[in-house]
Amino acid sequence: MNSLHKNTKKYLNLYFQAHQPRRLGQFSFFDIGTGRDYFDDGTNQLIMRRVAKDCYLPTNLLLLKLIRKHPDIRITFSISGIALKQMVLFAPAALESFQMLAATGAVEFLSETYYHSLSSIFSKDEFQAQIKKHADYVKQLFGTSPSVFRNTELIYNDEIGNVIHELGFTGVITDGIEKILSERSPNHLYKHPDQATRIFLRNYRLSDDLAFRFMDKDWTDWPLTPAKYLAWLEGISGNEELITLGMDYETFGEHQKKETGIFQFIETLLTRLAKHKKIKMMNPSEAITMLNPVDTITVPDSISWADETRDLSAWLGNAMQQDAFESVKKLERPIKNIDNPFLLNTWQYLQTSDHFYYMSTKTGNDGGVHNYFSPYASPYAAFMNYMNVLTDFALLVEKLEKEQQETAFDFPHIDRPEDKDKKWHPEALTF
């Protein structure tokens, strides 16, 4: 299979992932069974407002200005449902700025799971339900339906590709790591071995140059200038036609503060790219119609973009993480039997990958990144807090399941828990 376009033009997809978890509040062993709230939405509100002020708003306004000036700029966003929900509740101006970007027509929104969860590796039903919930929310907020999928932290394997195909998505983005490429370049469009689904591979070196190394003064290429970066893009071999760059949107102003010069960097880079004769910015759905896949990519075991191993070990690498994951997993059947939207929603919030990420006991560079994101003093504190919440939740589920069985047997009407005791989780009214 060859590319349709035999000229030397390159296409560049730049995607940004925006995500904020719904963090848990402190929940001790002695809080189990007390009905205390699980989530610290006061802190979540503060963090969302800070990130909106430092990152989402200034970066979106910069992109709006640049797109109006240079209509050829193309930007892709992947925003988790729980980040969108927190914007709706705590930072509506940030949401409006994303909506303004959506209205330019130069921006594409990707699909993902609403809860930024690990559901793809434990339940097909749950995975599909969370993707649908996210797609509905994106449609409601931005008036557009995503056609390309990007899983939590780029987790991907062939089976996930099958599910994505079944749901009607035309493409998927994952990480362009050596073990799946076997000597091939990430700078092409690939396809699933059995489905028509197109696979975009993130060029992790060029992406991480911006996302991680930009502010690293010990890096041999520091300081990174737009001219230097552009020269690297231009230096990519002529037949490599599609460069996918992906990073946290919080790279701009949150992970790398404005004092590092990251905003000036992206402004100059995008301006030069917009005028570039040989590099054209392109969103994924357009790339799928423009380019043919050069080969198939087979991914038998799960990969991701996290940590040096780029597998699932960032979330499931130790016995505590596996225990926590198994414990939340096994609630699926009772939760779905009870059929209570509040319980389902709480359970889904407890599947967010961040909870497991905080429990990692990795050290070195990986450990440093885990610590940077974690609100806990240690992985042990993260595990204890999560497990106490989950134990409390499991008791509630067990109680309601029992009640439902008894009530269903005796009476035709089933009482809903929220009618009985509203003090349990008042935030259910909002989240």
Next chain:
Amino acid sequence: MRNVVKVDFWNVEALADAMCNILKYQSLSNTLRNKSKEEISTITWEAAADKIKKLYHELTA
């Protein structure tokens, strides 16, 4: 040490909470046991002496 549960010495409730957690969750107690064992093997008089020697050299350089 990193592979431990740290609490304020005077906070009896936090201490009780940590103890109950370690007793309740086996994966936690196992991980703590294994990881702290690994970590303890790196804590030696030689390492402490090297640290102090390095400090003296830095201060007197």
